[in-house]
Amino acid sequence: MKEIVRLAGALALTTLGAGPALAQTAAPPSQADKATINEKAIERLKAMGAHLRSLKAFTVAAEVTTDLVLDSGQKIEFGQTVEMSARRPGMLVASVKSPVRSRKIYYDGKTVTVYAEKLGYYGTFAAPDTIAATLEAAAKKYAIEVPLADLFLFGTDKSDLSAITEALYTGPQSVGGVPCDNFAFRQPDVDWQVCIERGKNALPRKLVITSTDVPQQPQRRSVLTWKPGTAPAATAFSFKPPKDAKRIAVREMAS
Amino acid sequence: MSTTTFRRSVLACMIALSFAASLAVTPAADAREVKAQARGNVNASANRSAASRDVHRSTTSRDVSRTNVDVNRSNVNVNRNANVNVNRHVDIDVDHGWDNDWDDHHHPIATAAAVGTAVALTSAVVGSIVRSLPPNCQTLVVNGISYSQCGGTWYQPQYAGTTVQYVVVNPPR
Numbered sequence: 001m002k003e004i005v006r007l008a009g010a011l012a013l014t015t016l017g018a019g020p021a022l023a024q025t026a027a028p029p030s031q032a033d034k035a036t037i038n039e040k041a042i043e044r045l046k047a048m049g050a051h052l053r054s055l056k057a058f059t060v061a062a063e064v065t066t067d068l069v070l071d072s073g074q075k076i077e078f079g080q081t082v083e084m085s086a087r088r089p090g091m092l093v094a095s096v097k098s099p100v101r102s103r104k105i106y107y108d109g110k111t112v113t114v115y116a117e118k119l120g121y122y123g124t125f126a127a128p129d130t131i132a133a134t135l136e137a138a139a140k141k142y143a144i145e146v147p148l149a150d151l152f153l154f155g156t157d158k159s160d161l162s163a164i165t166e167a168l169y170t171g172p173q174s175v176g177g178v179p180c181d182n183f184a185f186r187q188p189d190v191d192w193q194v195c196i197e198r199g200k201n202a203l204p205r206k207l208v209i210t211s212t213d214v215p216q217q218p219q220r221r222s223v224l225t226w227k228p229g230t231a232p233a234a235t236a237f238s239f240k241p242p243k244d245a246k247r248i249a250v251r252e253m254a255s
Numbered sequence: 256m257s258t259t260t261f262r263r264s265v266l267a268c269m270i271a272l273s274f275a276a277s278l279a280v281t282p283a284a285d286a287r288e289v290k291a292q293a294r295g296n297v298n299a300s301a302n303r304s305a306a307s308r309d310v311h312r313s314t315t316s317r318d319v320s321r322t323n324v325d326v327n328r329s330n331v332n333v334n335r336n337a338n339v340n341v342n343r344h345v346d347i348d349v350d351h352g353w354d355n356d357w358d359d360h361h362h363p364i365a366t367a368a369a370v371g372t373a374v375a376l377t378s379a380v381v382g383s384i385v386r387s388l389p390p391n392c393q394t395l396v397v398n399g400i401s402y403s404q405c406g407g408t409w410y411q412p413q414y415a416g417t418t419v420q421y422v423v424v425n426p427p428r
């Protein structure tokens with residue numbers, strides 16, 4: 001059966017014209033069932049983290065789709081558009097937009113503001129002085145998950161590479177016309193994949209996160225478009241409440 | 256193995272592969288590369304599956320305006336409780352689903368959906384929380400704090416995460 005699967009795989013790849021694997025279909029089967037950490041995958045992940053750290057200012061847009069699991073077990077995919085700009089070390093502005101819900105998040109190095117434009121409500125809380133620490137506080141203390149927070153955590157001590165139990169290189173892909181290498185990682189409760197641009201511009205082009213602690217294994221997929229070196233002026237990171245906006249509390253979550 | 260089974264396996268692999276692109280790619284550069292095999296079959300067409308599962312079936316009785324959903328983890332590196340139960344109406348009236356905020360006070364479906372928790376308009380329990388308000392509320396600012404007054408019930412909006420929710424409070428004056 002294994003042979004047939006492999007044959008079918010080669011066949012499919014030929015059909016799809018995606019086949020660097022064609023000559024190697026007779027890989028030794030003996031290693032098939034060991035848990036694997038491909039050190040090259042870890043190295044590329046580190047290189048991506050270092051490259052992300054080196055960007056002093058950037059703007060990135062993402063099409064993000066998220067699975068929601070209904071009580072019935074059915075998975076429903078929702079889509080939204082994220083746009084984010086950052087200046088290191090301590091400025092971030094992110095907007096999350098969909099026709100039914102829009103939020104903007106501002107961080108100017110001192111304060112985080114969450115703003116719901118259609119509702120006219122904003123809420124603020126005092127924040128630490130770096131983006132990474134602020135993202136952590138937002139998630140843990142206020143349950144505010146800033147989209148694409150991982151971009152600021154890869155390559156820092158917040159990214160726990162020791163949690164990774166399996167690391168695979170799954171081959172090249174094309175994301176928005178950009179060739180990238182796709183890597184797949186497993187760690188407790190989460191499987192994830194990142195497609196890293198080839199060459200010295202080692203940027204994540206696609207990030208797929210699968211929650212494995214939920215039976216239906218919902219996923220969040222982010223497809224990224226980068227504008228490195230581009231970010232608005234510093235003043236754009238501070239929230240200036242419109243005249244009729246109303247301030248409300250941001251509830252602290254019980255820890 | 257029968258021919259049928261064989262064909263189905265090939266088909267399954269091809270379908271799975273065309274979705275999961277290169278899971279079966281095994282470059283020789285590193286012998287420990289991918290070992291994953293396509294396990295599950297993926298239905299390529301929602302409408303081609305078993306006839307009894309016609310997705311176009313319309314049975315109004317199955318409409319559910321409000322359903323508990325699990326939100327999955329949005330980031331790899333931020334640890335938190337991965338499951339947040341969110342009440343969100345997923346079956347949206349197409350005429351009203353566009354360009355509204357889920358938390359919008361005036362969202363007609365959200366209002367209907369909130370009945371489960373905001374059922375007692377006249378005697379809402381102080382401290383209870385709803386995700387949307389009944390119709391005909393007015394927003395008032397008392398001592399610098401925003402309230403929504405809906406009939407005799409006062410709500411104080413607050414962010415819980417990025418969701419605006421409304422806590423039933425005693426009248427502020």
